[in-house]
Amino acid sequence: MRKNILKINKGLTYTFSAVLALNVLVLGAYTVITNIKVSEALEIIKPQTASITIISEKSCEECRTMEALERNITAQNVEITDRKELSADQDEAKDFLEEYEITKLPALIFTADTRINNSLQKAFEKNSTVISDKVILWEQRFPPFYDLASKETQGQIDVIYLSDKSCEECYDPAEIFAGVFKNFGISVNDGEIVDLTDPEGTELVKKYDIKDVPTVILSEDTALYGEFASVWAGVGSVEEDGKYVFRKMESIKQTSRNLETGEITKP
Template sequence: MKKRLRKFKIVTTPQTKYVALIGVVVFAIFAFSAFQSMTLGSIVHDAVLSAKEEARPAEIALLTITTNNCPECFNIQSVVEKIKNSGVNVTQEGTLDFSSDEAKQIIAQFGITSVPTVIVSGELNRSSSLERVVTPIAHLSGGALVVDTIEPPFLDAQTGAVQGNVSAFAIIEPSCESCISLDPLVSQIESLGIALIENKTLLAQSAQAKSFISAYNISALPSLVLIGDMNKYTDFASVWAQIGTVALDGTYVLRTKTPPYFDIVQSRARGNVGVLFIEADTCETCYSAQVFHTPILQNFALPLSNVTSLNASSEEAQVIIEEYRIEKLPALIMFDDLAAYPSLVNAWAPVGTVESDGTYVFRSVEFAGQPYLNVTSNTVVSG
């Protein structure tokens, strides 16, 4: 007997429809949230990767070309170290000797004019600090930066000749023992980066010195002659213009006459000066002439090698006080070749006199602003 299957009818009520709707909405929200999370995660991931990429140091390669035949040449390693310390990642580094065939090919390829040099390639625009270090001293060639603005001496990349070597010749007059020394000037020139491969002192009577004196019309000694590749030191010319000239053949000749010096035309020493201080030893509160005037005289570049100090009460001082009619103490008296110091001569009139024998006598003791002795009344005058 066949069983009868009962047919069930699904009855939908308002409540069941509401529940189904809620389910659809929940599923949609869940799906949207999942999609949004995936999208947001992708954005965050991309942002992280982008940040990492931006933070990644520039990757560069360095190729240095140098030479063992020029020990005095510029040390390019100092530039290499600056590049390495600019926050880059040097992934490849090499060194070639100037004499090698490979170096010559590189020189021709990048239009290199001077050696030593360093070629920087890679992510050149990625690092601003790298640009600050390299750009001022390099030019762009073949997609790489070639460092070619270096200090002399260096090799001419085409000829291999050393550029920037200079010889210094100091010409002195041996009879002028008080003449200034040029050693401090030579040391200063070297400190400015001038490569002096030769530093000679020539006596004025030597054949070479006479040749220089005649060729460059030198009228005062000591003098300094710089011969060589001075044109490689472009910034030095403006400095030298303050103390010397540049001859037509490029030779630098010192012209400033700093006393004491030897005048070749007059055949005598110029600028030797004697200084005499007379102190008011009977006045305990009066100022000291030597203490007050010494730094002022030094400002006028007077040599203080011939200095004498006397007490006013001494017989020798009394003779001088009477001879030059000195009415106020302490006193400053100067003699010999003061005319070699034009700045002092021009400043002297308001404060002193020049006697008939050429002696300079300081008269304006009030200028010190301190107590002094009136010789006539033998009284102390407050400053």
Template sequence: MVNVVLLVVLVALVAVSAYFTFSVPKKAPVVEQKPQMVEADFLGADCAECFNLSIAFDFLNKQPGMKLAAVRNRTSSESEELAAKYNITRLPALVLTGEIENRTIPSFEQVGDALVFSTAPPPYFDVKEGKVKGIVSVIKLEASCPTCFNTSILVDQLRASGVVLGQVQSVRAGTGEGNALVAKYKIEKIPTLIFNSDALEYEVISQVWPAVGSTESDGALVLRVVNPPYVNVSTGKEEGLVSMTYLVDASCNDCLNESTYQELFEKGFGMRFSEIKSVDVSSARGKLLVNKYAIELVPTVVLSNDAKLYPVVDQVWSQAGTQENDGSFVFRSVQLIENVVGGPITYKNLTSNSTVDTTKSALEEPDVSPATPDLS
């Protein structure tokens, strides 16, 4: 489920709207002195599509011992000479001249006789290519699959994180246009997303893209790691709907509510279910499962083979449970659920026929694995 991780990384790591962060200077001791007079050239001030650099002036006006004597707004064409002089490759940019001796300002660097800020985040105007970069177009290649992953969630999260989107187009698989995209990019799973190359201007995308997608010869970016459920293009079948069986002991009144597992797998793993059923260990079916999989701790869950399609399962399952010869996944480290609920839990040890309270588990259950990774 790397693209779910991608979703978690998109929300947690970025707020591109705050990408250009100026540190508020600490107040210096009050000393009466003449402020340094500084002039500012605002290069590329006419770029309406570009990142709004005007917020920098509030920051500059707060610099101690400095005063903006003049501000000159220059269009992109008017900025060419200064851009060449100070090796500026992207606009908007700020060039400060005048009384800048011994002056350092966060995010500005000394270039010749000026202090220059030239690293505005996207969208920006590429001086060499003469065009704006960082406006991302998106094609949502969608399937007729109500339970499949909703690509709009990812698109909305990208937008909320500060990625500037241009055209967002929906294309249905099975149409002429959809079939052409599948063939052109050899797409194997639908739904998916296709971005233009401008998406790589954003670190939130470029840092994770090698792990989740491909860059095509025409510059397009195709999302390859698709969160289940999805349609397998080669078979036309939906994959990734998991059957989950709760294995419970009705005689344990204080035991963990088995529905906690559903919340864990839905929210933590992004898992979707075709069916959820509950089986008591005293029933014929329950006894069969206990014996077949040598289950010791309940309540627990048995997941069908489709769980393997979720990358997070592959990443953590060796610490949480086992995959059986028939492909089923059995959750065995029941004590780990304590990390999910954020407090002690109670479960049943079928081997000793005893109830275990995790507040006392160190004394009552010495065989419990000491490795307790956080699955929350």
């Protein structure tokens, strides 16, 4: 009987020891997991320190800046410890252009002091190129920008306003389309006003088979404004030479004149 009791006690001791060891392991694992989660949380709270380098082309006065992007970066719990602006013709800038295969300017290089945390990388993934776990590159993709391959500013739109001085009731294309361009963020030059009775105007009417006036003719770089170009498909045409010709007068609800019938159409 005594031997049986001793066996039971030994069994209980072993069982208790095993349970205790298991609890220690579980507690240890829980502590490790908790520490990892706390560490991750602290990393999220802690500002990401980084430097910014902006490379621009000094000849491109029309090019968009990176100011909005910089504001967005600092709004993501980022502390900028160093900020540098370089001109594309500087040796240091040339090294960056070659190393990161940059094709458009301005460009912004974000270099973190430590590995870029996941939440920040996710916030920055749109319209950027991840170079490494510490470096992210943005190139100006919304026109106007400077194209390094062609060495030209692209996205600055030339506009011809084709008017009809014989129609006093007809709308002013420069006035109406100024608002349209602004709404779509399109950068345009001053524009050229041409009357359809002028030699140039007569040639344009014939070349593009224009039926209704006044209208506008936009240069080829309009294609760089993706959203605007897609909307244009419903209101105008894209010619063989790349020019954009406005044709659907009813879409702007303005008074115009049909050149074939001479009829004036009011909204």
